[in-house]
Amino acid sequence: MPSPHRGEPVAWVNAHGGGGASTLSRALGGADLGLRWPEPAQGEPGGVLLVARTHSGGLRAASQALNALRTGDHPPGVHLIAVVLVADAPGRLPGTLGKRVRVMRSAAEIHRVPWIPAWRVGEEPGSLPKAVRALAGLFPAVPGGGVVP
Known part of the structure; x- marks a missing residue:
């Protein structure tokens, strides 16, 4: 189901340390807020792309952050656009983790x-995979922001 907030400025928020918000913000634009919720009253974007790795701890942290959003444990004006799960290793997810993603x-x-692989060693890939480029469709281009090759 499409988000009712598509096309608005976004804040990348990590569900846990090392989730990937900084890398995605650098690649695509948007505000990198690290581990904190945005403060729309202070002019920060209220639309959140919640970022987590696909390992057990990352999925647990994403579930906890989703619960915080559900219960209203965030500043006024904050709303989720989508959860972005960044692969923690090459290949398919183990079945138990795949099941957790389906529940989420x-x-x-x-x-x-x-x-x-390029991101692992701090380099930029020659081109971004289609799945990453597709994320740019969730929000408007940011002048001076990331470039989608």
């Missing part, structure tokens, strides 16, 4: 970012 999908729009 029942509560939020989920986007998966595949393993990108």
